[in-house]
Amino acid sequence: MNALLSDSIFWGAVLSLLGYEAGLLLKRKFKMAVFNPLLIGVICVIGVLAVGHIDYDSYYEGGKYISYLLTPATVCLAVPLYEQMGLLRKNLKAVAAGLISGVLASLVSVFLLAKLFGLDHAQYVTLLPKSITTAIGMGVSEELGGIVTITVAVIIITGILGNMIGEVVFKIFHIQEPVAKGLSLGASSHAIGTAKAMELGPVEGAMSSLAIAVAGLLTVIGASVFAGFM
Structure with missing residues (x-):
């Protein structure tokens, strides 16, 4: 065969x-x-x-x-963001606070779960970049001494789960603000979550596109700090 x-x-x-x-x-x-x-x-x-x-x-x-096709597709995400620049400027402080909170929530949850389940350092740092896009997450995992192949699998699983349950979470917690929906999907489930955000609307898609890049950069910095905790 x-x-x-x-x-x-x-x-x-x-x-x-x-x-x-x-x-x-x-x-x-x-x-x-x-x-x-x-x-x-x-x-x-x-x-x-x-x-x-x-x-x-x-x-x-x-x-x-x-x-x-992944790279040009990711670059194209800048188009909806450009179309919503006015909205971004209007909500800049809230957007910044939301993205920082999202990245910290991801890193802290991994740290707590690693402590709870007794993971070693390599396993711990493997999971730290779970919520960012694969291209950045692989580099972070390799730099920190993680298992890159597992990191890729975890990133994909995280993205699929975010795509699947995003709307359910919004309904449960009565989240209706388009900016909040987009930021949460992009910060927690990267490009796969952004695909769902674009289904929800142009504002959600634009904010999620922004979240992919900013959350990725913040995670690179934050993961380096959190890696020293174990």
């Missing part, structure tokens, strides 16, 4: 897109958060690789081409 698929350059990308499309169809049909397209896509890819006994390297040869 590996030999057969290795002759096709793009089969990994096709498999990923088909899995995501299956997720979109399920989401449209059942309208339930659990049928998150990204989550369904991940499950489909893992299932095909496991059932077909296919090496990850064979899959990645084609799947990596989707990764090339």
